[in-house]
Amino acid sequence: MEFVLAFTGSRGDVQPGLALGVQLRALGHDVTMAVPPNLADFCRRAGIPTREFGADTKELLDSALVSSELKSANPLTRLRALARLTVRDGRRTQTELLELTAHADALIGGSVGQERLLNVADARGIPYVPLHYCPLRRNSVASLLPLRAAPGRAHHLSWTALEQLTWLATRSAERELAADLGLPPPTSPPATRIAQRGVPEIQAYDPVLFPGLAQEWGHDRPLVGFLDLTPQTRAMIGEDSTDLDDWLGAGSPPLYVGFGSMTIADPDRLARTFTEVADALGLRLLVAAGWSEFMAGESSDRVRVVRAVDHATVLPRCVAAVHHGGAGSTAAALRAGIPALVCWIGADQPMWGRRLDALGIGVGLPVTRLDRVTLTRAVRELLRPERAVAARRVASAMVAPHEAVRAAAALVEVSARTPVGAGPYRPSRPSRGGVR
Template sequence: MLLGTVPATMQITFITPGTRGDVQPAALVAAELHRRGHRVVLATADDLVPMGRALGLETVPLGVDIRAFLRSDEGSEFLRTGGTRAYLTGIAAFKQRIAPTFFPAVIAASSGADVIVGNHLTIEEVRHIAGVARIPVVALVHSPRRSNRFFPAFSVSTARLPGAVNLMTHRIAARRDRIANAEYLGDFRRALGLTRRPEDRGEFPPPDLEVQAYSSLLVPELRDWSPIRPLTGFPRATAHDHTRWGDAGVDGRLEEWLAAGEPPVFFGFGSMPVRDPAAMTALVTRVCAELGVRGLIGAGWSDFGDREDSERVRVVGSVDHAAVLPRCVVAVHHGGAGTTAEAVTAGIPSVVCAVSFDQPFWGQRLEDRGLGTWMPFAQLTGARLVEAIRPLLGPDARRRARSFRTSLAAEDGTRGAADAIEAAGAPARRGR
């Protein structure tokens, strides 16, 4: 085989639990690699196994249910406050609870892999597995999580800070993570036959490749970040993908409602459960009435029950964002990378109501590009929402959003990520 060429076939294992926004991009990239002839194993959250299998992937459950965590006492406290302490405490306790089933599932799924791919939730686990097996390890992430001068660590600050301070926040975040997960990671090392703590600080190096699966058009500061951290664009699902998942298009009743009036404002909070759906529906109704617009609520993971729709506001379950958002005028959402990508792809501005994680980051990126605004979800009120939405209903905001959509269309995030992962696996495969 010529130097630099990609091997004919590899086994590429994805260890990517999480919410749909975490898992869908990985599944799309995995499906592209499968289409190229590689054996691909997708190990993911139990409730999202059907997503991978519908794409024709060998998909195995990890015994993880992120929805259950977000509805637990720890998860509810985190969602209420959006605080880092609540998150670190909650996720550490959750990991310890699932460890007896999660550890063997991760290790079994990785067996025989030539390349192993993790996400922000599993990068330490896959790094250790890859180190023991002496295979390349890849991180597939949806926001910048490594130290850089442009943006602070999400778990430390959402403010605009000087470059040196940004670097410091990443050191603080890394130390917090090590402390919070020390017991869990020690147990995982024991499951791999290692000592609980590394005997050598350089025992296992960082990932060979950290695919930044988001658009440099939204984060131009990091366009030339590092050869091992390429910004490959947002992996986007096709209409055919949605058909295979069984959520394609717009159903008849929703189609009738959409066609009966002006394009609505979309309100959806995805995998972030709404604590009081009745109060949220009432708030949306008041906001829409004051603005003179219609509202479409996408319930996502929240249980809005059997609520009677009004002429002004309609509630639906999960929706095909690619089909619905282009028919809306503004999207109000939690600011996850996936929903952010769907909104900019649809060519509409956003109001991000961020809980935590990378959501404030994406809200600020949209604001910086003139594509929307953001606020903390904990500070959400009807008055603030009216104030945020009103200017986005005007022609200037809509024109900027449509122009950005045109620029974004040139990117193929799925192919770009697959190309990078293939190339990362080539040297190891040649050595066999």
């Protein structure tokens, strides 16, 4: 079969999709990755045919729309920004995806930009298979609320409210985008329309983190586990961290710090905070500078700064991790069996911080509250022996990466055979190559 895997966002949004694409290609299918221009080479180095689509993620994250309006304290400002983000470059990305899916049997993609992916799939008359990295639909287990003891119904109502508010903010933009493809105007939120199509929404995170959620959602939203690249694929993309071996082996396990694609406000102050706290606690620091190049040039005997690391091989050699709470970073620290401090900025990050806290394996803290006192207190909490024991226990219960990827690929294969209505752009000839 022929699959197009389209992902917008940061590397954390693209990498699980790439892991799935590598597995589908190994099974004999034709696979094309469609990703932002700044992440295209990353996918190509993995040996997967890749096309650029949409906006450059780094430019988008640095724009006022995302860095300011979408993070505004005013809810109305955030909703207006969300509406603008929905339609931003919408026509261009839909046109690009329409071309890419001319012979596709299914379109796979994340929750970012799901409106456009769903439109293109409907226009082509093919299934859209969602890949989610955290709970995004109504449920009574995972909370949008910062209340650990909130009843399940409160969780459910919070998701319902978010879904309806988002729909009210984006409805007009969605109808414009649908009309461009000759589709009828949508009358319900994307979550409702996706559920009506009978295709499972693959939950690419571990069921051990949300007890009871797999049972509540059943086959509609199967929890397969976190998707990750194989060591072979990491070597192909040039993420071998063997150059760190000597430094890691020359002293005690370091504290890992990495904020991924997040933009750091006042990075110089934050760098001083980390070095002062590490010195006071007698810790070495391993810093992954990421897109923001945080602490670049700070390397010394006790501080090592690199652009990126192979989480799978490096994090197990660290005493604990400090990260922004992206699903990928969270998964990496969990698999390594080390406690983590989530210094969250927004989106799903606070949820991950609360989950780690509830499981006794981490702490959540808004990055705006990060100073010498709060960081010292949080890191000391991570260094408590019982935190390390709990982290290792959770790691041992997680789904292995290869099992998660295989399960996701099997669901994609089944979903591609799910009958859907023929859309206005469905090609008359069958897909090329691959197995059926």
